[in-house]
Amino acid sequence: DAGVIQSPRHEVTEMGQEVTLRCKPISGHNSLFWYRQTMMRGLELLIYFNNNVPIDDSGMPEDRFSAKMPNASFSTLKIQPSEPRDSAVYFCASAPGVESRNEKLFFGSGTQLSVL
Amino acid sequence: SQQGEEDPQALSIQEGENATMNCSYKTSINNLQWYRQNSGRGLVHLILIRSNEREKHSGRLRVTLDTSKKSSSLLITASRAADTASYFCATDARSNTGKLIFGQGTTLQVKP
Numbered sequence: 720d721a722g723v724i725q726s727p728r729h730e731v732t733e734m735g736q737e738v739t740l741r742c743k744p745i746s747g748h749n750s751l752f753w754y755r756q757t758m759m760r761g762l763e764l765l766i767y768f769n770n771n772v773p774i775d776d777s778g779m780p781e782d783r784f785s786a787k788m789p790n791a792s793f794s795t796l797k798i799q800p801s802e803p804r805d806s807a808v809y810f811c812a813s814a815p816g817v818e819s820r821n822e823k824l825f826f827g828s829g830t831q832l833s834v835l
Numbered sequence: 836s837q838q839g840e841e842d843p844q845a846l847s848i849q850e851g852e853n854a855t856m857n858c859s860y861k862t863s864i865n866n867l868q869w870y871r872q873n874s875g876r877g878l879v880h881l882i883l884i885r886s887n888e889r890e891k892h893s894g895r896l897r898v899t900l901d902t903s904k905k906s907s908s909l910l911i912t913a914s915r916a917a918d919t920a921s922y923f924c925a926t927d928a929r930s931n932t933g934k935l936i937f938g939q940g941t942t943l944q945v946k947p
Contacts, residue, residue: 764934825880
């Protein structure tokens with residue numbers, strides 16, 4: 720199994736541009752998480768899907784952020800418009816999610832986003 | 836808000852010594868997990884302890900859980916330079932629907 724696959728690995732963009740981050744979870748996993756990591760704020764949970772349905776999006780910073788999971792094998796996190804304070808490493812993670820218990824998350828390698 | 840808070844923030848030891856990291860949390864949990872992150876990489880699951888367990892071992896790792904104090908500790912015995920990484924605790928709060936909240940992490944440096 721290839722594990723959780725995220726793309727791109729690095730993204731450099733200018734303020735105001737739209738950014739789309741992509742994630743392919745491990746086949747068969749029911750839960751998918753998007754986290755953001757910065758030195759100042761650590762690992763923040765942005766949104767959590769279970770069976771393709773958003774369960775908790777209370778961590779999404781503002782309306783500029785949106786996430787979708789159109790099917791079990793693909794999710795996107797979009798920032799529009801992007802701002803310099805969005806610069807961070809964005810991680811996607813998936814889990815088997817049996818009975819809504821996420822007892823082992825598998826993380827992707829992350830997308831390093833720099834907004835200039 | 837962060838559910839888990841690790842202590843210390845940073846730890847530096849010599850190879851062969853033991854390393855102990857602590858995690859405190861705020862609400863009742865179903866389980867507590869520990870993860871490791873090497874620089875520039877994603878997190879890797881190390882061990883899970885359930886709320887009805889008090890201690891768990893996995894190789895050189897020993898995890899304890901004290902639900903009355905809402906705290907957990909991770910002990911790495913006979914540390915190696917390769918153990919240099921950041922370590923995070925994560926909690927699956929009982930009131931939640933499966934989401935995992937991570938603490939701020941402890942950065943461990945093991946000197947050869």
